[in-house]
Amino acid sequence: MRETLEIRTDHKYVEVAERIETLIEKKVLKVGDKLLSVRALSKEQGISLSTAFQAYYFLESKGLIEARPQSGYYVKFSREYTRDLPKTSEPFDDATPVSVDDMINSVYVDLNAEKILNFSTGAPAVELLPTAKLNKAVMHVLRDSKTSCLHYEHIQGNVLLRKQIARQAFNWGGAPSEDDIIVTAGTVEALSLCVKAITKPGDAIAIESPTYFAIFQVMESHGLKVVEIPTNPLTGIDLDYLEKAIPRFDIKACLFVNNFNNPLGSCMPDENKKRLVDMLAKKEIPLIEDDIYGELYFGKTRPKTCKTYDKKGLVLHCASFSKSLAPGYRIGWTIPGRFKEKILRLKRMHTVSTNTLTQAAVANFLSNGRFELHLRHLRKALHTQSLRYIQAVSDLFPEDACVTRPQGGFTLWIEMNAKINAFKLHKRALKHNIGIAPGQIFSSQGKFENCFRISYGQPWSSRIEQGLSTLGKLMKDYK
Amino acid sequence: MRETLEIRTDHKYVEVAERIETLIEKKVLKVGDKLLSVRALSKEQGISLSTAFQAYYFLESKGLIEARPQSGYYVKFSREYTRDLPKTSEPFDDATPVSVDDMINSVYVDLNAEKILNFSTGAPAVELLPTAKLNKAVMHVLRDSKTSCLHYEHIQGNVLLRKQIARQAFNWGGAPSEDDIIVTAGTVEALSLCVKAITKPGDAIAIESPTYFAIFQVMESHGLKVVEIPTNPLTGIDLDYLEKAIPRFDIKACLFVNNFNNPLGSCMPDENKKRLVDMLAKKEIPLIEDDIYGELYFGKTRPKTCKTYDKKGLVLHCASFSKSLAPGYRIGWTIPGRFKEKILRLKRMHTVSTNTLTQAAVANFLSNGRFELHLRHLRKALHTQSLRYIQAVSDLFPEDACVTRPQGGFTLWIEMNAKINAFKLHKRALKHNIGIAPGQIFSSQGKFENCFRISYGQPWSSRIEQGLSTLGKLMKDYK
Structure with missing residues (x-):
């Protein structure tokens, strides 16, 4: 088994580098500015030469500064210069069969x-994935399971895993219990079951534009029409457009990737999420929220989700470990609010229970507190x-x-x-x-x-x- | 890890026991007949006392003979006496929404x-499952995989696994190549994808009666009507009834568990399978065949499947390892004939790829020749x-x-x-x-x-x- 490369983020050099990065962002340091020499930085900050060098190396790897031969380090990158x-x-202004x-x-x-x-x-x-520790988790659960994980898991999913997912939800302001969660074979199964639960063939459903093609395919397979909502590369869908589109196209449901939409990487501001949830709640329109990328944020805190603001059980939250931990394990989930019983029934009809072994392994990995690190x-x-x-x-x-x-x-x-x-x-x-x-x-x-x-x-x-x-x-x- | 209990079937005592069993079945030995004493059996057969005792013990555990205290062994069980x-x-004579x-x-x-x-x-x-050897297979593939099985597997499934499934098909007279096979998350996913590929909502589909309720649920989820075909506890569905029912109810597809139907345990004779395939081929009606129990036969040879007789690519063969090897691994497959491309597309829409780790583990277990034993x-x-x-x-x-x-x-x-x-x-x-x-x-x-x-x-x-x-x-x- 191979150990993964672990970048220690609690090191001194990271802290120093981050302070320099802030200066660059605030334009205190501008593109082309010469930085302190490694020796001067070391003196000024009271750090070792090697730490100072590491800080610059780290900034260089981020493309923020560059080393010029026989000269020193210079500020290279600024968001404004890209x-x-x-x-x-x-807008395309139509509801079209997919x-x-x-x-x-x-x-x-x-x-x-x-x-x-x-x-x-x-x-x-x-x-970038913790292969060695996941392998250990697999071996651990094989050893500890009375059945070597050969039994059928509960259709709703491994209860320890659901507890961990519930705990993880705290980070986005959610407070589900394990009983609110249904484990699925990845996010696509979760989306497919949710779409099936809340629509019937011929219904119009609103999605982002551009959007991940697998989402179209889910729509196609359920015989739905899609209404593509204009989407800003920074802030996500245009809520004013959506508000008018709902009656115009008789939209019955929405499916949005609010956090780091694929392909745009946009992130809907939390206040927009609240407005979206309130707008749909008034009309009793369910919202499927694909939060598969939510944990992969670059800012200071994890963005909230629409589920955070959901009071009526109309938001069907979907996510998975496929992008953040273990693609091939095929473990996703949904927190479908008032549609839970319907989705459990549908799951029994389509794939029954999800893989026992990889569910247990992920539960083990998470319960050891390794996921956050x-x-x-x-x-x-x-x-x-x-x-x-x-x-x-x-x-x-x-x-x-x-x-x-x-x-x-x-x-x-x-x-x-x-x-x-x-x-x-x-x-x-x-x-x-x-x-x-x-x-x-x-x-x-x-x-x-x-x-x-x-x-x-x-x-x-x-x-x-x-x-x-x-x-x-x-x-x-x-x- | 625990070792499974292994009953050696190549032992002398089994052979002796089987010969006695044949005598009981042919009524040479009748219920109530006294058997030779252990000592006499040992002499007559030229076997050790312990082998003779084991043979009787084995027959006793099968419920075929009984030991009466201070008296000896007697024939107890005969099929005729149950x-x-x-x-x-x-017949219910109707096509009903489920x-x-x-x-x-x-x-x-x-x-x-x-x-x-x-x-x-x-x-x-x-x-009854080979837990220790499956655990070894898991560890083996984790060690050998460059990605520790964290990558997404090909949507069609692990190629080594498909090769093994193709090889296994030889036992029922099939000769598919690995490219004809699509791996799924258990048989239920295979059935669901196949049903979706060959029907549209409102279509009538013929099934056995009684039939496993998960099959109704698949039908319900696809909005189909079912026609329940009378089913004999020994020989399976009534083909004459089916022939008349096809035009009468405008049957568009069939789904049968021909080998050891759940719950009846019936097995359609191979000549009936051929007749069924020919009948449906003439009318261009596709047949989904759920062969999940096919390997669990009690007779001398594995029963054939309908796929064995399929010349037009109209039989969609479905099966899994869930009943024969590893329920919780969720590995099934379909050999869908002419519907392959359609089913691959549907799979991409519903669950994308199947679990990488357990596919690789089953492939490893099978390629070591352990499955037959x-x-x-x-x-x-x-x-x-x-x-x-x-x-x-x-x-x-x-x-x-x-x-x-x-x-x-x-x-x-x-x-x-x-x-x-x-x-x-x-x-x-x-x-x-x-x-x-x-x-x-x-x-x-x-x-x-x-x-x-x-x-x-x-x-x-x-x-x-x-x-x-x-x-x-x-x-x-x-x-």
């Missing part, structure tokens, strides 16, 4: 081929990677390309010159063994033709730099 | 409560248990109760006097901490009011004898 944000998506394109198959056909540098995979790199490392790593990737995009992509500034999660959304077709770009990139997710698959109407999504789940490397450089060239040479 | 078979189910009763919830609410002697659980006892032990144990339970039912239940003679699987179906309501019996039994599955939940119309199902998955014990005795008393005292 590319523009993509625009808020345009027909998911064969494009998705084309993009995901060779997902696991090793030769491909895959920017389209939606999961953090395995080296792991999440701190993961957030730090993803934040650093996001900055590094954004910097590279700014350096390597054509000047008119815009890029998002995700506040969490692990996806970047690139808006290119209108003449570039992202699906063609995807085909060309694939010839260079590079995988991207073209914008067309993030809309039911094939919108976002000149956009694409890349994931920064993989730690920075020269192979990635080379890949982004090739992508930039393909865009520049596009005809 | 109860009558239940009748072939009556509405699954709250009864199911009532029966399965406390499935895992330890104090309950649960005859309603549909799985073999954990002590385990199955031989399991079949032997279940066969012995079936005979023991049938004997006890004959001894302890009222004289007018009929019982099935399963040829595989692990369920018995009891038909009681018409005045006894099985759901009431279930309620009364529960007060004595005994769980049974009342007949009403095996029909969409609440038929089979005077029937119930018990599982003989648990090895014989005095607790089980006591439980069956209590059940018998409740039936005798029923008012």
